Amino acid sequence: MECGSTIDVGEFEDILEEFDVNKELITLINDPFYTAFRKLQKQSERESDTIPKHSGNFQTSEPSNPEASSQYPSNLSIDTTDYRAKFLNANEHNLRAQKERDLSVKKAARFEKKAKKYDELEVKFKEMKKEKKQLERKIATQVKHSEENSRLRAKIASRQDIEKQLRASRNEHQQKAESLLEENTRLMKQSEEDNIKVVEMKKKLEEAKGKTREVNKEKIEILESRLSTAMRQSTPVKSPSSDTPGSSGEQEESQNPRKKLDELCKMKNRFSSFMKEANGIGEKLQSVSEDDELIDLAKFELIRLEGIVRIYEETLSMNILILQKTRDVSQLLPMHHPCLSPEFMKKYSDLMIGLTTEVPDTDCLICHEYRESHEKTIECETTCHKVYHLKCASEWFKQQQTCPHCRSRMLDDEEYPAL
Ligand SMILES: [Zn+2]
Ligand SMILES: [Zn+2]
Known part of the structure; x- marks a missing residue:
């Protein structure tokens, strides 16, 4: 184309x-x-x-x-x-x-x-925003949680400290309790030993008492036989006896049967408080001394004294009987005034002299006031040598005749009314 x-x-x-x-x-x-x-x-x-x-x-x-x-x-x-x-x-x-x-x-x-x-991205962006918000919320809650956690941790730490302290104190208490238990068992053992000792002492004492009773019986039998012969002769036998106490100056007075009888009767009445006073000394010693040997000795002394007092009381009753029947002082059984042993009293005296009190030595131990030089005073001469106002002591002696500090006898009954 x-x-x-x-x-x-x-x-x-x-x-x-x-x-x-x-x-x-x-x-x-x-x-x-x-x-x-x-x-x-x-x-x-x-x-x-x-x-x-x-x-x-x-x-x-x-x-x-x-x-x-x-x-x-x-x-x-x-x-x-x-x-x-x-x-x-x-x-x-x-x-x-x-x-x-x-x-x-x-x-x-x-x-x-x-x-x-873009739409998708927007949707994603929105989702991410949402997620971000959620994450922010989560972070906020986590922060809260972490704060709470740290607070809880602090609490836990303080509780742990308290627990440690409690544990330490509990351990201490346990140790104390254990040592107390040990002490307790030791004391129990000692008390058992003491009890055994006391039982032994009691046995010995009973033996001694038995022997003394036998001797006394023999003496009484001899005396009764003498008494019956004297009664038969109806004239008192006058022979100086070495058993009868008394110095040559007091010879006449102590040989007076009537006076002797009065004296013996007084002595008998006085013995009701004698054991009480001795027990007072024992209690005082136990309250102030921690020397177990001395406390043991005191226990023994008290048991011994109880035995001697019983024998003395028997002898005294017998002598009263003899005097009532014979009116012959020379017939009297020999009597030794019961007392706590000089060795024990020396130890007790040393303890009480060494014992310090809240009250200075310049003050009266009864009223706790200073002893002025012009004020009359009285001293616990036998044992603790504490000095009291005479007026304070006089009030005290209305209740009991013992030293307020060491509880040993400060006065004889005869002396008291003279105060
Ligand atoms: Zn005294
Ligand atoms: Zn005073």
Whole structure:
């Protein structure tokens, strides 16, 4: 096909197909030149049938345009150079437009994709925001928890400290308790030993008593036999006896049976308080001394004294009986005044002298006041040598005749009324 030549409709359609052009976009209209030409042709045909027909190969057998096809003969050839150029131009435009459209479509697709991505990202962003908030909340709660934890830890630490202290004090108490238990068992043992000793002492004492009783019995038997012979003779036997105590100056007085009897009776009454006083000394010693040996000795002394006192009382009763019957002082059984042993009393005296009191030595131990030089005083001469106001001691002696400090006897009964 040459440029400027004419093509028929079939060829045109082929071209359209070849270039992929939508036929609907093409509108065929009547060519005014052709119409004019046909008019002229018809006119000339009418004038003369010699005019040859157009031999163009362009046929307008367009089915979509029946009007046109009816107007144009199918074998009509037309010069399509301008149309072709226009068409090619249009086609080029079309192609460009298609390309642009494709590009636009692609761009739109990309934009859509981007928009979708953006939407997705926005959704994700929102989710992340939510997550962030949740995380922030979690962090806040964790911070709270950690604060709580540290507080609890501090509490635990302080409790542990307290527990440690308690444990330490408990251990201390346990140790104390253990030592007390040990002390207790030791004391129990000692007390058992003491008891054994006391039992032994009691046994010895009983033996001694038995022996003394036997001796006394013998003596009494002898005396009774003497007494009966004297009664029979009805004259008192006057023989100086070495058993009877008394100095040569007091000989006469002590030989007076009536006086001796009075004296013996007084002595008997006095013994009711004698053991009480001795027990007082024992108690005092136990309360102030920690010397186990001395305490043991005191216990023994008291048991011994009890035995001696009993013997003495028996002898005294016997002597009273003898005097009542014989009126003979020489017949009297020998009597030794019971007392705590001098060895024990020495030890007790030393202990009491060494014992310090809250009251200074310059003060009276009864009223705790200073002893003025003009004030009359009395001293515990036998044992502790404490000094008292005489007026304070006189009041004290109305209750008992012993030293308020060491409890040893300070006065004889006869002396007391003289105060
Ligand atoms: Zn005294
Ligand atoms: Zn006083």
